[in-house]
Amino acid sequence: MTVAQRLSLADPAHRDQVPPGQVPPDPGPPDPARPHAVVIGAGVGGLSAAALLAARGYGVTVVDPLEAPGGRACAHRQDGFVFDAGPTIITAPWLFETLWKDCGGTFADDVDLRPCLPFYRVRFDDGTWFDYSGDRAAMEAEVARIDPVHGVAGYRGFMEESRRIYEVAFEEMADKPFHSLAVTAKALLGLVRLGGYRSVHSVVARHFRHEKLRTLFSFHPLLIGGNPFSATSFYCLIAHLESKHGVHYAMGGTNALAAGIANLVRRNGGRIRLGETVETILTEGRRATGVRLASGETIPADIVVSNADPAITYGKLLAHLPRRRWTDGKIGRGDYSMGLFVWYFGTSRRYDAVHHHSMIFGPRYRGLLDDIFHRRRLAADFSLYLHRPSAVDPAVAPAGCDSFYVLSPVPNLAGNADWASEADIYRRRIERRLEETVLPDLGRHIVSSRIATPIDFRDRLHSFQGAAFALEPKLLQSAWFRPHNRSEELDNLYLCGAGTHPGAGLPGVLCSARIVAGLVPDPVTLKAREGQARGGQT
Structure with a gap:
């Protein structure tokens, strides 16, 4: 089953209909009839998880310390200029279109997405240029200018390998949770057959002889925090992903995309509290029960979703909790981007x-x-x-x-x-x-x-060691080896965003949100379970 076949999660009965393009007002206190989810962080992953949960019937409160939603994808506005703060390259636009559909909206009503052609202009140090695009004929002509003897054959071979990796690593794995070693071993066996133990650069070097082409086709992991010489070759899939779906820009900036997802949250009854910092995840035994803010206010919750860096989630927000896997020592030994x-x-x-x-x-x-x-x-x-x-x-x-x-x-x-x-x-x-x-x-x-x-x-962004993309995407820091989307430490705690599976980049954090939305209990079932528990205590 592909990603596209597993996408529909939301129940239309729970959608609050607000006209497209309008910004709904923040609702009042959460409806006590709905189970309550607190989402820590209003990055793209956290907002997407909140939007999906609200559409499923959860009461949702998102808490973020910044002055606007978006996390790394917010904007700086000064002197009449708008500067996207972080991500600027949008790929896999169909993931966002499906998010809007599942939350009762139409993507094109809220976000004006434009293709970028070519994707990039690349300047080498000797002053030569390369126009990088998804047009096979144009790419072959560009490659042949650099290596007229071996370049085109190398490009064709690399793109075919990129396609094979994409079909397994993205279409089959990107939106699957990896909570079981058995499931992971089975999935990784297929990827090992595709050379997942190799680095991106080593795969590229097998296809290209010219150093310029080796650089050109291996730099992509840097866009998600990886060293091309150590990032798993799974990330060779990016070349096919871009070629298939294109590179896009949201008019107004990527911050406009984040603002659109924030409006999906509000249209479905969710609240977004900005300028508020979560200090601690509250626990009872091995259950997450809510959060305490730096102001001292507590917000109870049936489930907690953390869009924060997992090193901060475990090392700071759960510093009081004896942890079995994500100890301070393990956090400190990780390799970060x-x-x-x-x-x-x-x-x-x-x-x-x-x-x-x-x-x-x-x-x-x-x-x-x-x-x-x-x-x-x-x-x-x-x-x-x-x-x-x-x-x-x-x-x-x-x-x-x-x-x-x-x-x-x-x-x-x-x-x-x-x-x-x-x-x-x-x-x-x-x-x-x-x-x-x-x-x-x-x-x-x-x-x-x-x-x-x-x-x-x-x-400002609460990134461990100031690493821009959390854990580095190496083989033994991917899939099962990455912090799980359902916490190993606490019941009722879920993680999304760049630091958890499947990793950084807008497609990655959106897939992580969808995994979380698929893992949390159905809200009706959860409410009934809580009622039974209270009846038993009585």
Whole structure:
């Protein structure tokens, strides 16, 4: 059975009908007739889980410390510019269309999604460019420019292998819970046959001889926090996923997508409490019973869903609980994703030669990744992802201006970078690199600027070690080995988001939410069970 065949979970009888495109008011207190779910974190995973649970008949309260819903997918608004704070690349749009359908809405009524063509423009350090797209003929022509002898055959072989991995790792596994070693062993056996024990780069290197092509077709794990030289080859599926479903942009930014999911929550009677921080998950024995906020307020719940980093869920929110699997020691021994340095800036002129999504590779590939993931030191060089949404969206910048963000992978806070003193120095180095490559005379035209370092990810987004994508997606930190969607530590506690199965990226966190929605008890059954328990106590 494929992902598409397992998607419909919601009961239309529970939907509160609100006209499409309208923002419903926050409802009052939860209906006592409904079982109550508290969702910790209003990231895309948490919002999606909340929307599905509300549509199924749960009373839902989402709690988040930020000023707007979205988590990493919220927006910074300043000086007339809109900067997406985190994810900017939307793939597998049908997952969102089905989410809207299951929650009583129509995706196109709330979100204006546009295809990006090409997907990315890639600049190599010698100044050559590659237009990366899902058009096979165009891709073969681009590949042949770099390696006219072996390139096209390598591309065809790689895309066929990517398709085979996709059909198992995504279509069969992405929305399945992995709570049983037996189930995991059976699933992984199929993936081992496909070479899941190998790294992404090793698979790519089997197909391509030219180093530029090896770089080009192996960088994708970096978009979800993985080192291409150690991320399991399962993530080779991304090439086929993009080719099949495309790369898209939500007008207004990815934050508009998050806002749309938040409205699904509200339309189905859920509440979203912003500017509130969960301090502790309340427990009785081995059951989660609610949360306590930093203000001291307690919110009782029949189930708790955590969209927080699992290291924070277990290591901080459940610090009082003796844990059997996710102990402080195990959390500390995990391998975590890299950190990110993000510079958001607006310019007083437009750079119309710059594409929507650009990858700007530096002089090193493996050496730079070793510095980031293993030596954990801030290197003198970098590779960059440059996002220019104003190329297609006039709403994100004042007239005649451009809105940008540039992202540089850096070590997480397990490294020794002193961001308090180095952040602006690093920003100025990136500015010079952009001036030399794609944005001439940039310094004279900057009119708005802000930065985010791994410290911001730790303090603002509550990411363990400031890692931008939680646990690194290695083989023994995937599927069963990743924090489970149904907690191993507590009954009535569920986890979704980048740090749990199936992993980071918008498709991954949405699938994690759907897994949670399929694991929680039916609300009618749960309410009846509670009534029986109370009757027995009486």
